[in-house]
Amino acid sequence: MRSEFVPLVNASFDFGTHASGYGWCEHNVDDEPTLRKIRTFDQWPKQPVPSVKTLTALLLDRDGEVIAWGHSAHQMWVEHRADRRDKGWRYFHGFKMSLARDDAEPGRYRSMALDDREDDPEELITKFLGCLFRHVLADLQASGYEETDTRWCITVPAIWNEHQKAIMRRCAQRAGFPHEDGRLILAYEPEAAAQHARVTNVMVTDADGQSREVFNVPGRRFIVCDCGGGTVDLTSYQIEPDRSMIEMGSVSGEARGAKYVNKAIEEQVLVPRLGGLALYAKLQEHCPEGIEDLLAAWERAKLNIGVDHNRPVYLPITMALAKKIPPRVKRALAAGQDGVDDAIVITPAEVATAFESVVERICALVSEQLRSLTADAELDHGPTVVLLVGGFAASPYLRQRLIDHVGGEAVVLVPPDPQVAVLAGAVHFACRPATRARRSRRTYGISMCMDFEEGVDLESKRDKDTADGTDRCTDRFAVLVTKGDLVPNGSEVWIDGQPVHGDQTAIRVRFSAARGAVPRYVDDPECEYLGRVKVDRSPVMHLHLNDRGIRVYMKFGETEVKSRVVLQATGEEREHSFDLLTS
Known part of the structure; x- marks a missing residue:
C-alpha cells in the first residue's frame, strides 16, 4: 500500500x-x-x-x-x-x-x-x-x-x-x-465556499438584532448557492456534533451564471438595435473595440442595478463604431429610442427581462432545495441559511430578488468577499476536507454475469458456455450505491466477481448509472454508460479457477469516484485501469 x-x-x-x-x-x-x-x-x-x-x-x-x-x-x-x-x-x-x-x-x-x-x-x-x-x-x-x-x-x-x-x-x-x-x-x-464560510465564521443577525453562529453549530442546516459566471450550483449541508459537514438532499444547478445575463442583453438588445445578426457580426469583425466598449459599459452598469431599477441604461456608441453603422440602421435606432442614436438605450423592462432570464430560475432552484431541506429540520437550530457566493453574488438585483423570494423561509447571507469564497475555501479543502459524508449523485452499478432467470431474462443475454456449465445472464446491472444514499468520506462499497470462462485473461466491467429506476441490464435505454474497469488476469491464470475471483472496491464519498481491485484468494491489490473518458 x-x-x-x-x-x-x-x-x-x-x-x-x-x-x-x-x-x-x-x-x-x-x-x-x-x-x-x-x-x-x-x-x-x-x-x-x-x-x-x-x-x-x-x-x-x-x-x-x-x-x-x-x-x-x-x-x-x-x-x-x-x-x-x-x-x-x-x-x-x-x-x-x-x-x-x-x-x-x-x-x-x-x-x-x-x-x-x-x-x-x-x-x-x-x-x-x-x-x-x-x-x-x-x-x-x-x-x-x-x-x-x-x-x-x-x-x-x-x-x-x-x-x-x-x-x-x-x-x-x-x-x-x-x-x-x-x-x-x-x-x-x-463545498469549497462552505469551508470558507466556516473558517471565517460568517454570522447571521436574528430579528432581535443578535448575531449568531451559523456554520459551526451542530444541527444547523444551510444551503450554498454558488452563482458564478457560467453556472449556479446548490448544495445543502448539516453540521454534525463533531462539527464536520454532511450533504443533505440532492445537488442541483444549471447553466445560469452572470454571463448569461450579458448574453441576453447582447441577443435581445444589442443585436436587434444594431441591424440584426449579420450586421452585428460584421461590426464585431470591423470594429471590435466598439462592441467591446458597449459590453464593458453594460458590465459596469450591471453592478449597480437592483430590483427597483426604473431608469434607462445608456451604453455610449463610440465614434469609431458609429462610422461603421449604416445610415438606415442609425435612423431605425433613433426612431426606436426617442431620437437617441449615439447610444444604445436599454429600457427598465429590457433590463428586468435580461436579469429574470437567469434569476427567476435561480430562485426556483433555491426553493427546491429549501423544500427538501426543511421537511424534517429541527426548529431549535434556527432558520435555514442560504449562503450566496460567487461573482454574481455581488449583484444587488440577485441579492434582493432572492431575499424577496424566500421571504421568511430562510435568511440570505452574502459574505464580504463572495467572489473569493470558492478560491479561499478550496485552499482549506486541500488542507483538510471538512465534509464527512456526501450524497450519491446517482444510482451507480457495474455489469455482472448472474444466474439466468427463465421467463424473466432475455434469451439474447443467455451465456451457456460457462466454466461450471451453469447458464448465466450477461450484462446485468449490479447496484453499488443508490441515488441519495449518504456515503461517508473514505468508505468503500464492494462487489465480488468470478471468471465465467476458464480462458479469461482479462475482465472488463462496465461502469454505469441509472437515469431513473434501477435497470435490469447495463445496456438498457435508462442506463448511461460511464466508463469501464479493466483488470489484467494473466498473472493469475496458473491458479485454480475458483481462486481467480476479484473484488472491486468503489469510493463514492469523495469528489471523484475511485476504484481499486484485489484478488479474493490472497487479498493482493491488482493493477487495473478505471477509464471514465470512454463514454
Whole structure:
C-alpha cells in the first residue's frame, strides 16, 4: 500500500467561466484553520483594477500556440485588429461552459459555450490551465517551494458529471499537474465556499438584532448557492456534533451564471438595435473595440442595478463604431429610442427581462432545495441559511430578488468577499476536507454475469458456455450505491466477481448509472454508460479457477469516484485501469 502524500504547500485553482485565480498556504497537519495565511495574487498583467482573478481567456495564433492569456489576451485582441486578419489570431473566452457533452451526438459538445464556438474545449482548457499552473509554480518557487512539495486542488461545478470531472483531470495532467493520486484533487465549488464560510465564521443577525453562529453549530442546516459566471450550483449541508459537514438532499444547478445575463442583453438588445445578426457580426469583425466598449459599459452598469431599477441604461456608441453603422440602421435606432442614436438605450423592462432570464430560475432552484431541506429540520437550530457566493453574488438585483423570494423561509447571507469564497475555501479543502459524508449523485452499478432467470431474462443475454456449465445472464446491472444514499468520506462499497470462462485473461466491467429506476441490464435505454474497469488476469491464470475471483472496491464519498481491485484468494491489490473518458 502506497504511503499517503504529505505536502508542504496546498495550492488551489478556482477555474471559472469568466475569470480564474489561485491561492496557497503552507501545510500543517495540526494547524488551526483560522490561522492559515492564504496567499493570493492580484497584480495580473493588463488588468483594469486589482483583483484576485484574471480573465479565463486565451489568444492563439493560427497554429494554436498561446500568444497571451488572461487580461493580456483580451487587450491584445482588441488592439491588434490587423494581426487577427493577417496572422490568423483567435480569441477564446467562456470555453469552460463548452464542457457539457451532448450524448446524442458523440464527440460533440452542447452549445453552452458563451463566447467561443469550439466543438471540443479540452485543448483550450489544457492550454489555459498550463499558463496558470506555470504562473503559480513561479510564485511558489520564489517562496522556496517546488512542484513536488505541493498538493494541487482544482474547483469544479457540483453539477459536473463523472465524465466532465475526468476531462478536467486529464486536461490538468496534460497541462503539467501531477498524475499521482492524492497530489491532484478536485473540489466542488459550493463545498469549497462552505469551508470558507466556516473558517471565517460568517454570522447571521436574528430579528432581535443578535448575531449568531451559523456554520459551526451542530444541527444547523444551510444551503450554498454558488452563482458564478457560467453556472449556479446548490448544495445543502448539516453540521454534525463533531462539527464536520454532511450533504443533505440532492445537488442541483444549471447553466445560469452572470454571463448569461450579458448574453441576453447582447441577443435581445444589442443585436436587434444594431441591424440584426449579420450586421452585428460584421461590426464585431470591423470594429471590435466598439462592441467591446458597449459590453464593458453594460458590465459596469450591471453592478449597480437592483430590483427597483426604473431608469434607462445608456451604453455610449463610440465614434469609431458609429462610422461603421449604416445610415438606415442609425435612423431605425433613433426612431426606436426617442431620437437617441449615439447610444444604445436599454429600457427598465429590457433590463428586468435580461436579469429574470437567469434569476427567476435561480430562485426556483433555491426553493427546491429549501423544500427538501426543511421537511424534517429541527426548529431549535434556527432558520435555514442560504449562503450566496460567487461573482454574481455581488449583484444587488440577485441579492434582493432572492431575499424577496424566500421571504421568511430562510435568511440570505452574502459574505464580504463572495467572489473569493470558492478560491479561499478550496485552499482549506486541500488542507483538510471538512465534509464527512456526501450524497450519491446517482444510482451507480457495474455489469455482472448472474444466474439466468427463465421467463424473466432475455434469451439474447443467455451465456451457456460457462466454466461450471451453469447458464448465466450477461450484462446485468449490479447496484453499488443508490441515488441519495449518504456515503461517508473514505468508505468503500464492494462487489465480488468470478471468471465465467476458464480462458479469461482479462475482465472488463462496465461502469454505469441509472437515469431513473434501477435497470435490469447495463445496456438498457435508462442506463448511461460511464466508463469501464479493466483488470489484467494473466498473472493469475496458473491458479485454480475458483481462486481467480476479484473484488472491486468503489469510493463514492469523495469528489471523484475511485476504484481499486484485489484478488479474493490472497487479498493482493491488482493493477487495473478505471477509464471514465470512454463514454
